[in-house]
Amino acid sequence: MKSSDRYVPATARPVKVLVLGPFAVGKTTFVRTVSEIRPLSTEERMTQAGQLVDDLRDLRGKDTTTVAMDFGRLTLSPEIVLYLFGAPGQPRFHGMVRSLMDGALGGLVLVDTRRIDASFDAMNLLEEARLPHVVAVNHFDGSPRYRDAELRDSLSLDDQPLVSMDARRAGSAKHGLIALVQHILDHHRRLEHAR
Amino acid sequence: MTASRHRRAGMIRSYAVTGGDAPGTRAGLDAATLLVADPGRPLTGLAAQSRRVMDLCLPGALSVSEVAAHLQLPGAIVKVIVAGLVDSGHLAPRAPFVPAASPYSADFLMKVLKALEKL
Ligand SMILES: Nc1nc2c(ncn2[C@@H]2O[C@H](COP(=O)(O)OP(=O)(O)OP(=O)(O)O)[C@@H](O)[C@H]2O)c(=O)[nH]1
Ligand SMILES: [Mg+2]
Numbered sequence: 001m002k003s004s005d006r007y008v009p010a011t012a013r014p015v016k017v018l019v020l021g022p023f024a025v026g027k028t029t030f031v032r033t034v035s036e037i038r039p040l041s042t043e044e045r046m047t048q049a050g051q052l053v054d055d056l057r058d059l060r061g062k063d064t065t066t067v068a069m070d071f072g073r074l075t076l077s078p079e080i081v082l083y084l085f086g087a088p089g090q091p092r093f094h095g096m097v098r099s100l101m102d103g104a105l106g107g108l109v110l111v112d113t114r115r116i117d118a119s120f121d122a123m124n125l126l127e128e129a130r131l132p133h134v135v136a137v138n139h140f141d142g143s144p145r146y147r148d149a150e151l152r153d154s155l156s157l158d159d160q161p162l163v164s165m166d167a168r169r170a171g172s173a174k175h176g177l178i179a180l181v182q183h184i185l186d187h188h189r190r191l192e193h194a195r
Numbered sequence: 196m197t198a199s200r201h202r203r204a205g206m207i208r209s210y211a212v213t214g215g216d217a218p219g220t221r222a223g224l225d226a227a228t229l230l231v232a233d234p235g236r237p238l239t240g241l242a243a244q245s246r247r248v249m250d251l252c253l254p255g256a257l258s259v260s261e262v263a264a265h266l267q268l269p270g271a272i273v274k275v276i277v278a279g280l281v282d283s284g285h286l287a288p289r290a291p292f293v294p295a296a297s298p299y300s301a302d303f304l305m306k307v308l309k310a311l312e313k314l
């Protein structure tokens with residue numbers, strides 16, 4: 001790797017986006033598709049309760065477990081660098097997801113229409129944290145196609161955008177990120193307006 | 196089979212609006228915090244692990260998570276080392292952007308959007 005590829009502009013402001021969803025829904029694929037660096041996997045230590053360990057002392061304890069999360073980067077301009085974190089969906093990782101939500105701009109929740117309810121967990125976590133998010137449906141071979149209205153109803157979407165995506169394709173993945181930022185900007189403007 | 200076979204009990208509340216930058220303490224260091232090294236600071240006397248972090252960060256800016264991945268250290272350990280280097284002035288942290296109630300936030304979000312659309 002050239003050093004110019006390794007580093008980001010020293011003037012850049014980082015922007016953190018989370019990619020959540022159940023097992024095998026396409027989180028790693030999404031991060032790989034969008035990332036300009038070979039996705040790095042950072043090993044994080046957690047307690048059995050699922051909290052990220054944030055102290056050296058705790059790391060010597062024996063009841064911690066190591067998990068890997070997807071991690072990617074996309075330099076958008078000299079002023080902006082996007083960091084993507086794909087977190088595992090199992091409930092025992094909820095604590096880690098919650099720690100990741102701090103400092104995040106928002107999240108993408110991936111949905112497989114063969115098991116819509118498997119994404120409820122991730123949506124609930126983001127709502128609890130009051131973190132803006134969009135719902136992105138990845139279509140797999142043989143996965144049923146529903147009308148948007150039906151999906152919105154099933155997912156109890158309020159004003160969160162619902163997009164169709166193919167996490168394997170860059171153009172499509174980018175579309176999901178645009179929907180998220182547009183949603184946050186719209187929300188921000190409504191707030192400014194109300195003030 | 197319909198999509199609403201299972202229906203989620205939604206509960207969207209208004210999104211949180213938070214403040215500005217977190218301070219350069221360990222608690223304020225995010226996985227996505229960008230680290231910019233000060234080449235003017237002497238490296239003599241630094242512990243071996245701190246020295247490794249500085250060697251990695253001096254040529255250019257990287258996030259806490261990238262430092263962890265490159266050095267194959269857990270994020271929590273890297274945060275402890277980095278916090279020390281921030282306190283000694285070797286590293287300047289730049290926290291991830293979160294929208295705050297300011298015109299700057301709308302401008303910045305607009306820039307992010309435009310940059311994504313141009314990709
Ligand atoms: N058709 C289709 N296949 C996809 C899409 N996204 C991912 N896949 C495929 O689905 C499989 C699982 O994708 P992953 O990215 O590993 O899923 P994950 O969410 O990271 O899974 P875990 O880390 O195990 O929870 C892979 O074979 C991908 O190629 C998509 O948008 N459409
Ligand atoms: Mg994965």
